[in-house]
Amino acid sequence: MQSLRVNGQVRQFPVQEMPATLSALLEKLGVEAATVVAEVDGRIVGPGEFTRTPLADGQSIELVKFMGGG
């Protein structure tokens, strides 16, 4: 098994199902890429870079988006 920490929660993947890129992860989670910005191990990844951002076992990923706020 491999794992990714996504928004603070550890998610385990069998090696062959481990998402290879950030966009593959978003697809797996059902999150629409256009509305999201990400951090991979603290490095900001903008919406245009998801397909070319590879993921590796043990990485920590933050997925954030805009919500209503004052």
Place this chain on the structure above:
Amino acid sequence: MSKLAIAGREFASRLLLGTGKFASPQAMADALAASGAEIVTVALRRVDIDNPQDDTLRHIDRNRFLLLPNTSGARTAEEAVRLSRLARAATGINWVKLEVTPDPYYLLPDPVETLKAAETLVKEGFVVLPYINADPILARRLQDIGTATVMPLGSPIGSNQGLRTRAALEIIIEQSHVPVVVDAGLGLPSHAAEAMEIGADAVLINTAIATAAEPVEMAAAFRLAVEAGRKAYLSGPRAPTDKAEASSPLTGFLRD
């Protein structure tokens, strides 16, 4: 009427709107339209992986409204800078409403962390609109380091208490070379009008509109109040006096 100018951009409306707490995205969109606002704030939060489809941004026409991401939730300068960078990556715009509020009960802004974050963000090329307590010295320090506005509070966020800080706001307005946007605590259109009458350049409203029984009507009421207050300020209101001053002539009475 003169326009509001922030960081070289001009806005016809002096009412900024927050997008939190609305009953539905449609209610928010309708209230935005009724308010006439051109600048709207949004917050950045973790995606709810179990319910990822909720999408406020879709209901805000980016051609019509300037998105102003806030750093709400930040408790330190470091967290606020991180949120600002994420917001810039998400929107491509470098405007940020800087808020650092470590105190969960009154949500009062931390002046030290706010100044520290503002210094970093200004250096990184952000247009910084800092939310602050009504502290005239802090307001000067912030404008000196290059923030685009100062945004002093009228009273605690969402409290609807109005201009509890009026005396300090008047000093900030007198001393400021950047626009003063009174933010937080304005619960009624009369509070917004009062802020504009004493010379605030703009006000930011969220709770009072979003939680009203009729948000669209309340948005329209705030729009009128902000316009009325601005016109009154520009008209040179007279100071209060202790004694009466007759409005009618004091001659020609029908008595001997």
